[in-house]
Amino acid sequence: MLSQIKAIAFDADDTLWVNEPFFRKAEKEFCELMKDYIDEERCNQFLFEIEMQNLPLYGYGIKPFTLSLIEAAIRFSGGKISIDGINTLIERGKEMLDQPIEILDGIPETLQKLNGDYRLVMATKGDLLDQERKLIKSGLEPYFHHIEIVSDKTEVQYSKLVKHLDVKPEEFLMVGNSVKSDILPVLNIGAHAFHIPFHTTWAHEVVKEPVDHPNYRRLNSASEMLLQLGIV
Template sequence: MSTLSTIGFDADDTLWQNEQFFRLTETRFAELLTDYAEADHLQDRLLEAEKRNLGHYGFGIKGFTLSMIETAVEVTEGRVPASVIGDILGMGREMLRHPIETLPHVRETLEALSGDFRLVMITKGDLFDQERKLAQSGLGDFFDGVEIVSDKNAATYERVFSRHGDGAARSMMVGNSLKSDIAPAIEAGSWGVYIPHDLTWVLERIDEPDQHPRYRKIEHLGELGALIATLR
């Protein structure tokens, strides 16, 4: 572990709150269409639309907004009022303007680690929105590199950790998504440190790789420094 040189950090729901805004918007979406579908049914239809559209729109608020519109058209059999479409677009714009709320222990942890390791933010989603959130967070100066990618897989981590560090074997990825942050990083050869979040999108949930020697789990980011010390 003394050869660890680079630490990658996920952004949404690892450095700052994100999923809570999607959940709140889903609730408002259900209220808009309460005359056409039950909330649980509408949520299932929206999730189906999001799955279908990931390959077209990618991850992020814009794709989510388009999926809400598509779902509204489907459940109303094309009768959705133009005013409802306008409201959905307004909710999407509101999400794109929401203020950034950093999670506990983020700033002090990044500050403590930045002198000893190369820190890289590795996030997926809409380029403009992720850049906005990073700028508003005030955390940008802690990172030696920022990678906004369309998806996260083993090849992504191999490429990023080779570009910004000494390869995956001497790197660690920290995040709240087992599917996107942890499993593919471990597959690439790096350490994976999982920090559970109270709200995690259902499409990001998989079983923990808890038997893998390079997998670790902590309760919050403030425990990361102590974890690294035990692995030296």
Template sequence: MINDNIKVIAFDADDTLWVNETYFREAENEFASLLSNYETENKIHQELFKKEIENLPLYGYGIKGFVLSMMECALEISNGKLSGEISSKILQIGKDMLEKPVIVLDNVEEVLQVLSKKYKLIVATKGDLLDQEKKLKKSGILQYFHHIEVMSEKKEDDYTKLLKHIDTQPKDFLMVGNSLKSDILPILNIGGQAIHVPFHTTWQYEQVNSSTLNEDYLTINNIKDLLNFV
């Protein structure tokens, strides 16, 4: 159960406040189809994922790094014979992703309206700074948040720095997000509280076998259920 000390509630953005991962799955499928003359689509998916993880230290998270990984993966799969036409189509996949509509998930704004009257609300998300700022502006929910933090990583040290920056103790902090790996476990490890709101699809890199966990966190099926606990 969430305690009564909570003063700050932080929300992950992608797939907690609005749709995101669905667009990556669509892009991956389009990419695999483009290169299907060179390799099986299943193998292309595997190679792209490996390339993304390999490049995370260089590019970080977000669409721009994803596009660079697609280009590099395509060059390797084609043995350097990638046509200019396919290269242009890969770049267009990225541009289309950056122009996708921001679809705020059901009940999100209602929950923010209620909670903003009692708590300080912030966004704590990973990704490309420019892209996340654009999505927040397009979302129509920016006004509910006191602070926006776009993080390069979401590990214990990163959350500790965030809490220091906003002058908040872990016991007073609640994180709400869809990723056990990034939104839930690091916060619990530093003494904060967390509520897991699963999304219907999760990037492979963010997946955790929840059945092996014995952690003190809540899982809710819809963000509206958050109002029952805070």
């Protein structure tokens, strides 16, 4: 029951603030740069394959993405990509790291109303430095009781987080845009999950099967959380 909830964790990218569109824009620009060597469809396909190959080594985030772009450029061009071309990719990665933070609608108001009644947590995966930077720039940091940045989101990681917060799984609620990372592992440990879809989702995070679970809610916005939790 939602009345049991004591701790609420929020995913960061595309739940608190905009993230994925920057990657899609960078991919499009990359494939345009590679147009003399490979067509756009194969460019996107093979770039994704390279990212997946590198994921166990590099993890998630802009820096691993930039390294994958450089590797892909060398492969696609047969080693003919110029130093200027490589530098363009490096600079594009730096631009992504320095993007202004665009907070999603309803987030500040929702956090403000939840703060005090619940322990609020930011639970996200990716690069530690980058995620900390975005949180500070967002101005949302004061709302959170605890920050958890992990290499990946698994049942084991969520179980550790619940134990660290000293709550039972049924007293924990996760809010996020990714069914694969934010919803399914949480439901599997007996906790609650609110899914707030974002209009753009990375292919790696896409799960086609519908979720059928009593602890699951699909919402249209963060503001709907307040209604679900009985907060006016």
